[in-house]
Amino acid sequence: MSTTDREATRTAGVGGFSYTAEDEEKRRGVRRMKATATALLLLVAVVYALATWAGASGVTGWPGYVAAAAEAGMVGALADWFAVTALFRRPMGLPIPHTAIIPTKKDQLGESLGKFVGENFLSAGVVRTRLHALDIAGRLGAWLSEPAHADRVTAELSTALRGALTVLRDADVQAVVGEAITRRAEAAEIAPGIGKTLDRVVADGAHHRAVDLVCARAHDWLVTHGDSVMDAVQGGAPGWTPRFVDRKVGERVYKELLRFVTEMRDMPAHPARGAIDRFLGDFAADLQADTDTRARVERLKSDLVARPEVQDIIASAWGSVRAMIMSAAEDEQSELRLRARASLLSLGARLTTDAQLQRKVEGWLEDAAAYVVTTYRTEITSLISDTVAGWDADQTSRKIEAHIGRDLQFIRINGTVVGALAGLLIYTVSHSLGG
Incomplete structure (x- = not known):
């Protein structure tokens, strides 16, 4: 050297x-x-x-x-x-x-240069005119329409997403997510929404499958545990009754209960099913209009959300979401990346053909640039003068x-x-x- x-x-x-x-x-x-x-x-x-x-x-x-x-x-x-x-x-x-x-005169030259740039370049009118002449939306659309460019943007976005997820501390995010979900759950009244949903379910008859399932399971359980049912009935009889009478009563109760459940299972028009429909309809109305019912639901919700098990589930939700997103971002054939690529190609095609969308995008860019230059003009020009002053x-x-x-x-x-x-x-x- x-x-x-x-x-x-x-x-x-x-x-x-x-x-x-x-x-x-x-x-x-x-x-x-x-x-x-x-x-x-x-x-x-x-x-x-x-x-x-x-x-x-x-x-x-x-x-x-x-x-x-x-x-x-x-x-x-x-x-x-x-x-x-x-x-x-x-x-x-x-x-x-x-x-x-x-x-x-270096410092004065720096100040003059900064003032010149601010007055002649960092004005809303100049920026808007220049950006409009560049046709950024059309150029961006033509660029994104190329599959290779869409692949490149998708890959860069995936890398940025993985980097952001890597930098974030799980404990901090879990705390924020848990607090946000808990606060949201406590602030929102759920009874009216549940009531409206239940009302629509009953009106559409969507609950019939659930009733069918419960009746079928109840019938199977009674068939399997008949002795347990009869023993329970006999165990509740007075001590002064003869045992053979208790056994006969237990058998009778079991047979009637089994008959009742069997009829409910096999008869869609069974009166008990109608009673269930009326109960659910009344309960849906109470959830929407009855103050006491709504208050009880809110207390139940608060107690449920406050349980440690529920808080652990809420906190662990971030870990599951993070792992899912990381896996999708790394896999080139994942649904996330394929949809992102398809969206970019679609956006590029629209930007090249849709004049209204082009004007809208260019308007956003011009507004954003005009806001930056008018709001931060002093900071930008001072950067020039301060930089020159530091030389x-x-x-x-x-x-x-x-x-x-x-x-x-x-x-x-x-x-x-x-x-x-x-x-x-x-x-x-x-x-x-x-x-």
Whole structure:
């Protein structure tokens, strides 16, 4: 690594300002142009000296013209050298006023740049006009319509989703989810909703299957546990009755109970089924209108939600949801990713063909951008001025000179040439008028 490269590396990042090896390469080009401009100045100086010597030696005619052109060329070259040098440093180190403009006026330049950007770029009208001309919605639709692009967006979204789920702490999310569900359950009254649902179920006869199932299971249980039923009946008889009477009563009760359940199972129009229908209908009405019934349901709900078992289920729900989402996000053929891809392709197709949707999307983008630039204009412009203020003055001057210094050296060259031509013209006119 050369000394210059080491210097560039050492000064990189000074004051938050990066001076790179590319900048140093440009500075070498600036130095070459400086050498060219200086050599031209020395050339016209030599020409002036030779023309003056020729004139003093008695040569007439051309020495005067050449000397006048060379003299004016030196003046132009020196004037432009001073002007170019004064932008970046003090000429010859002299404390001449209004020199070293960039190092000394860096902060003011940053503020002016920030104000210029804010007034001419960060305005709602400019942003809206520019965004409207870009046709972002149409371009986005055409881009998303390509299957490869939809696959890429789906993959990136899946990666972002997995990253977000990985960063989240399960304990924190479980606490938030548990608190949200509990608060929501406690705040919402469930009795009227249950009553309306039950009312519709009874009206549609959807509960008949449940009644059929209960009757069938009750019949099967009675057939299997007949002895238990008869023993229970006999055990409840008075002690003074004979045992054979208790047995006969138990058998009778069991047979009647079995007959009753069998008839309920086999007869859709059984009176007991109608009684169940009326009970459920009345209960549905009470859930919606009866204050006491609704209050009892709310107390039951609160007691149920407060149970540790229910809280554990609520807290563990996040773990199940998280595992399900992670698995779906990782699997390229999962329903989640396939639906996301299909939605992106559909959105892209609509954005390319639906003019109303295009206008709506562009309106959203324009409104959002206008809000950002109008609300945070001061913060954005202060970012520019604060950033420039944090730059090192000398390094800033060197970097700017590296980028525009080569063109500035052409000013010196042009000043030398134009000055020489102007001097020649002035001398020629003056000589013609005087002679």
